[in-house]
Amino acid sequence: MSVSSRKGVLNKLSSPTGLTDGQVKAAFRIFDKSKKGVITRGDIRKVLVVLGQEPGLQEMDVLMEEIDVDGDGTISLDEFKTMMERLMESNEEDDRELLEDTFNDFDVSGDGLIGVEDLLHVYRKLGDDEITIEEVEQMIVDATGTPKRKKATFEEFKAVLKEY
Template sequence: MNTMTAKIETMDEEQSNMLRRAFSMFDSGKSGHIEKEKVRTILNTLGHTFDDLELNALLEEQDKEGIGKLNFDSFCRVAVHFLEEDDEVMQKELKEAFRLYDKEGHGYIPTSSLREILAALDDQLTPDQLDEMIAEIDTDGSGTVDFDEFMEMMTGD
């Protein structure tokens, strides 16, 4: 199984539905195909960053006949490439944020640091909401949060 197939199989239902809706919106004639150029627009609309050369290469690979159109499966194979990339980038950013607060490298941070991170991410949160979120994460009441708990909270996985 190549990595592209593996990525498509790990795509969750939410991502799949989102791609299906985006594809349908741009497949105005309901032909089951969209123009290759529209993939760029869809990725932009969904807020995914991509390298133009990389995207062009993927589009060419999926449009072997050179008709300038992609069916839904081909579109998914291109789009999933960038969905996965975002997850990796986000994980790296979260790891960096965690490391900033885990200066000694213990693998956990105090809940007071977590409160700072959450408040910085969303300045609309009230102190009560922050307490609630922290209580949910720090289920054992240890006053600390390890990286896995932190990741789970931030990504919902």
């Protein structure tokens, strides 16, 4: 799904999806490369490129215009949550396909689960060499709801994204 085809998805009205604050924050941290509590245009572009998208300048302009409600040039946690809610409210079949593709991109080991090593690999690919194993482990705990498991299933991954 290209960035331009997501434009229509972002225009749809959204409603709360019931994710925990921890799950929302865990997903937000994946995008918040600068760790300043906001996502920049460059952060979003990097993640889209890792996920196989090649958004052009015009597509990024359209995407930022829709997401950046307050017009400050960055995406806050609240704006990110709204964007994810809108994405999740789109056609369920398209959502499932998009989520499966994204999950598979993050499932570096190919075992059908996203673990610490998978997320570390994604972060490194995004150019983040500063994230700690403890931070990534906390993301998995936020997704699974328990410190006992070290990997998240597709359903848990989907639930984290639907919290937005």
